[in-house]
Amino acid sequence: MKKIQLLSLSLLFIATYGCKEVKKESKEAMDEIEATAKEMTENKEVKTLKFSLEPKSDSNVKGDVSFTEENGTVSMTATLTGLTPGEHAIHIHEKADCSSADGKSTGGHWNPTFAQHGKWGAEEGYHRGDIGNFTADADGNATVEFSTDEWCLGCDDETKNLLGKAVIVHQGVDDFVTQPTGDAGGRVSCAGIIE
Numbered sequence: 001m002k003k004i005q006l007l008s009l010s011l012l013f014i015a016t017y018g019c020k021e022v023k024k025e026s027k028e029a030m031d032e033i034e035a036t037a038k039e040m041t042e043n044k045e046v047k048t049l050k051f052s053l054e055p056k057s058d059s060n061v062k063g064d065v066s067f068t069e070e071n072g073t074v075s076m077t078a079t080l081t082g083l084t085p086g087e088h089a090i091h092i093h094e095k096a097d098c099s100s101a102d103g104k105s106t107g108g109h110w111n112p113t114f115a116q117h118g119k120w121g122a123e124e125g126y127h128r129g130d131i132g133n134f135t136a137d138a139d140g141n142a143t144v145e146f147s148t149d150e151w152c153l154g155c156d157d158e159t160k161n162l163l164g165k166a167v168i169v170h171q172g173v174d175d176f177v178t179q180p181t182g183d184a185g186g187r188v189s190c191a192g193i194i195e
Contacts, residue, residue, distance in 0.1 A: 046070045047153045051191040053080065053169065056103035059188035065167050067153060067193065074151040074162065076131075078144040080169060080189065083136035089174035089184035090144055092129030093166045096192030103187030106166040108180060112159040119176040120148075128159065130182070133173050154195060167191045 050066040060082035068075045093106035110129030118126040136142040152160040172185030
């Protein structure tokens with residue numbers, strides 16, 4: 001009988017000690033998971049820049065443009081009014097200088113990789129500023145949305161960094177062929193991308 005009691009007591013001690021160890025290991029694992037989640041949340045920085053698009057070339061085209069960088073991807077959203085109905089081109093240009101009446105103070109398309117002008121993603125090449133075309137509705141309103149991991153906001157890679165560039169909306173359509181600009185016509189709206 002004493003052997004059974006001793007055996008029962010031993011099993012109870014082992015079970016109790018084992019549960020404490022499991023609880024301790026569980027708590028350590030949970031603490032580690034929480035610390036990792038907190039670190040990931042703290043490192044998940046979202047950058048957003050917003051600017052107004054101002055009319056150029058005697059147009060009435062204005063609006064807002066925002067850039068948001070999250071998880072290595074930059075998303076651009078532009079809302080525009082005052083356009084002629086139909087298709088227009090939108091590009092990133094090399095200088096954040098909207099001072100001239102015709103918008104030409106922004107220079108040419110932003111092309112840090114010295115590629116041919118073309119449609120975004122084309123094998124033959126494209127500028128980092130070659131966003132493409134969009135359509136304005138019958139009232140002259142449009143929303144343009146674009147995302148890429150080939151841009152950044154304030155990083156050290158000058159082939160990706162948008163700061164110091166400009167957004168230009170063109171009167172015409174980008175043909176994706178004519179060098180170096182796609183023959184998109186006059187510059188009807190401008191916003192400088194500055195920090």
